[in-house]
Amino acid sequence: MANILTNHNIYSRAFIENMREKMKPIIEKVIKPNAEMIDKTGKFPRENLLALAKEGWNSVTLPEKWGGLDLGYVGLSVAAEEIGKVDASTGLVYAMHVGAAQAINLFGSETQKERWLPQIRQGSLGTFSISEKATGGHVWYNLSQAERDGDDYLLNAEKSFTTSGGQADFYIVQTRTADSEDKQDHSYFIVDGHDKGIVAKPWKALGVRGNHSGPLTFKNVRVSHNDLIPASGSDVLNGTGAVLGLNAVWLGVAQGALDAAVSHVTKTVHRDFNKSLADYQVIRQKLAEVKIRITGLRAWQLDLARHLDELRALNEPLLPLASEIKEHKVQATELADFAARVAMDVAGGFGYIEGVFERMYRDARGGIPMAPSNNVAREQIGKELVGLPLELWEEGK
Numbered sequence: 001m002a003n004i005l006t007n008h009n010i011y012s013r014a015f016i017e018n019m020r021e022k023m024k025p026i027i028e029k030v031i032k033p034n035a036e037m038i039d040k041t042g043k044f045p046r047e048n049l050l051a052l053a054k055e056g057w058n059s060v061t062l063p064e065k066w067g068g069l070d071l072g073y074v075g076l077s078v079a080a081e082e083i084g085k086v087d088a089s090t091g092l093v094y095a096m097h098v099g100a101a102q103a104i105n106l107f108g109s110e111t112q113k114e115r116w117l118p119q120i121r122q123g124s125l126g127t128f129s130i131s132e133k134a135t136g137g138h139v140w141y142n143l144s145q146a147e148r149d150g151d152d153y154l155l156n157a158e159k160s161f162t163t164s165g166g167q168a169d170f171y172i173v174q175t176r177t178a179d180s181e182d183k184q185d186h187s188y189f190i191v192d193g194h195d196k197g198i199v200a201k202p203w204k205a206l207g208v209r210g211n212h213s214g215p216l217t218f219k220n221v222r223v224s225h226n227d228l229i230p231a232s233g234s235d236v237l238n239g240t241g242a243v244l245g246l247n248a249v250w251l252g253v254a255q256g257a258l259d260a261a262v263s264h265v266t267k268t269v270h271r272d273f274n275k276s277l278a279d280y281q282v283i284r285q286k287l288a289e290v291k292i293r294i295t296g297l298r299a300w301q302l303d304l305a306r307h308l309d310e311l312r313a314l315n316e317p318l319l320p321l322a323s324e325i326k327e328h329k330v331q332a333t334e335l336a337d338f339a340a341r342v343a344m345d346v347a348g349g350f351g352y353i354e355g356v357f358e359r360m361y362r363d364a365r366g367g368i369p370m371a372p373s374n375n376v377a378r379e380q381i382g383k384e385l386v387g388l389p390l391e392l393w394e395e396g397k
């Protein structure tokens, strides 16, 4: 991290713009042209991920020792936003992957890092598998429990959603360990994604159709005790900054919707009075509102990213920012939804028919239920605000 603070100035706009420029060829030549096909066919965006890996963007937060770009959370924010502008499916797969890699980088043992991190730069893909139907959006509370079997664990779990399910090369799987009766226990295993006991069900959803975020079953998957991440569950769940990467994708979706809307309204002319859609004040007002909100959100995104990078540089835990990242998550996902609705509105009937506007409108809904769902987030933020306990494992009397 010292690298970022000394070689790059994370406070400089030129540094950030430079990263955007560096991403442009992959965005324009690979990810953007694939977006419509991915949405139509539900094809997993492997080609996009490999293109990102080739240039090191899939290892954006990893140190150079592991082939990473070492660009920290500022680098992640820029990359995820750029991808989100053109394809939310690829953006979410990317952000979950960077978060999973970061879980090993920040909390893994040296042996785990040596086993899992070097292959990432070659294209190895990771993700988090956490949510269970039994406890829904209370993602910190799993009922599944890995059983101890000699030096190994046997993993049996029904996960309700897992981005890159059936596609990932490694999963960071959250479950309880049988050693503990404690309900608060949640542990993380690094699991080989090619194990025969892992079965993915199809993902059929309104949007982000290339995501493969369907149910995932782990049946008698044998995991060595060496693959248990040696950190507390809440450190891993809240301490990787993974949600900030997802937020950047939603920021990108909002910007992508605005870009598409501006392009449409400036090019579309009503020939009766020879006025473009952009000549109507009501349309300009709506677009301006989206732009103003995006500018505010981006400043907050970069501020949080810089704080995370500073904490990393000092080798401090990232947990103190988890609550603010949750607030930012609500704002980012609701802004993507708002921007996509405005874009559809100003594009009229052409916004409603099959195409970029309706794709973004469907994609933009995806962030709202993702953990922490916006209802759960508001509930927790409100409780913290008035000094009430979160009651994560025990209901209040």
Ligand SMILES: Cc1cc2nc3c(=O)[nH]c(=O)nc-3n(C[C@H](O)[C@H](O)[C@H](O)COP(=O)(O)OP(=O)(O)OC[C@H]3O[C@@H](n4cnc5c(N)ncnc54)[C@H](O)[C@@H]3O)c2cc1C
Binding pocket: 096, 127, 128, 129, 130, 131, 132, 133, 135, 136, 137, 138, 139, 160, 161, 162, 163, 164, 208, 211, 213, 366, 367, 369, 370, 371, 373, 374, 375, 376, 379
């Ligand atoms: C596109 C997508 C990708 C995903 N990717 C992953 C992934 O990679 N890994 C993973 O582990 N999971 C993933 N998930 C799951 C996601 O993170 C949530 O955990 C899950 O969608 C919420 O669970 P549920 O559907 O059972 O909702 P429920 O918990 O049943 O919630 C239903 C409704 O009740 C509200 N609600 C629930 N509890 C409370 C409460 N205590 N207070 C107030 N309101 C409440 C919710 O906000 C929601 O509106 C993904 C989901 C989506 C949509």
